[in-house]
Amino acid sequence: MTQTRRRGADLEQAVYQATREILNTEGLSQLTFAKVAAKAQTSKPVIYRHWETPFSLALLAIQDKIKADNHGQLDQVVLTGESLAADLLLVTQRFTASMDAFGKTFMESWFEGVSHDDSAQLKQMLAKVRKIDLNAIDRVLERAVTRGELTGTDLPEKLKLLPFEWLRYRMLAKESIGSAELRLLVDDILVPTYLHRLGPKN
Amino acid sequence: MTQTRRRGADLEQAVYQATREILNTEGLSQLTFAKVAAKAQTSKPVIYRHWETPFSLALLAIQDKIKADNHGQLDQVVLTGESLAADLLLVTQRFTASMDAFGKTFMESWFEGVSHDDSAQLKQMLAKVRKIDLNAIDRVLERAVTRGELTGTDLPEKLKLLPFEWLRYRMLAKESIGSAELRLLVDDILVPTYLHRLGPKN
């Protein structure tokens, strides 16, 4: 009987597929060459011959997926909005949608492989931090009200947390955070945003 | 001779200290009980008796540090600004400063333990994504200019990338992203921000 034996691009595809499945279900920390080989129905040496590390395999598997379903290069969205706001909504919607291919697999991976207990502890910790962040902003807003710059402190929490979340992201991505970034954040983002909601001449 | 042998809080401190050193130099993925034991000059069984997993040890070690140097509970900043912008700058400055204790150790950890090659590959990938994001926004801005909503498309890249970075953070932190969040982002953050810089009646 003719024992079929995959090779080349064929095999590569099977490996990438298997890799993504593991990433989605167990996360990056659980991605091992042995598991990939098993799931792709091949053997360890094959994987070791072709790829350096589980991490680089993960990157390639995700890039492969992105290439494959070109489902929404973000800059190819057809813009049909009748206003800036409408167009922006289209773009951000498409962005979150296509994050399923890239971001979800890719970013969540980092946090998978953390036990249930640990995850709970982490959540609790983040909740504590969030409360502190909110307090800090509230005090700033109250002072602004006293000064007459704002008419109230009633902002959605998401808005109040925006600066911290943005800065945390930049830290994570190792983007620079200096006085230039902070000024931009305050003068061009936060103040206009707050004034838009709570400005005196609304 | 009296062989000193640490125990209790004393030992705990040494272990936390060692844990943080490893986190800072090698990252979470390289944090093992064996290494901690070695660096803290104790033995594996001691660590195994006290802590569940390297991850939970990491969390505790960081929390310990935060408690120890109370250097700047964010909501205890003394606000001395004479304007909303000035106060906000104080808060964000303090935030980034105290990130050294929490965030830097904590967040960067996720990406450490990735080989040099892998790290480069990752960077390249993110750069590609950034370019796509910028293109998308540029097209939106150009349409807005044609429509007369904006006077130009000359925005700092950081501003253009804001929505994507914010959404990515929320994804990472497993915060919800639905139409409510997107509307908030567009109507209350992006549009006011863009108008502030490029609005027609400036």
Add this chain to the structure above:
DNA sequence: CAAATAAGAAACTAAAAGTATCTTAGTGAC
């Protein structure tokens, strides 16, 4: 000072990562 408790050393077990060897299927040249 005696008893209880917990630290530390060392050796051990189990499991996982990584490697070497060999057989054989698929590919292409002649």
Add this chain to the structure above:
DNA sequence: GTCACTAAGATACTTTTAGTTTCTTATTTG
């Protein structure tokens, strides 16, 4: 079609690392 070459896949092996066990002894507590 045959032959040579390349790469897949099986198997068994070595090495490393995680996790455990046992035992000794320093330190605390009463």
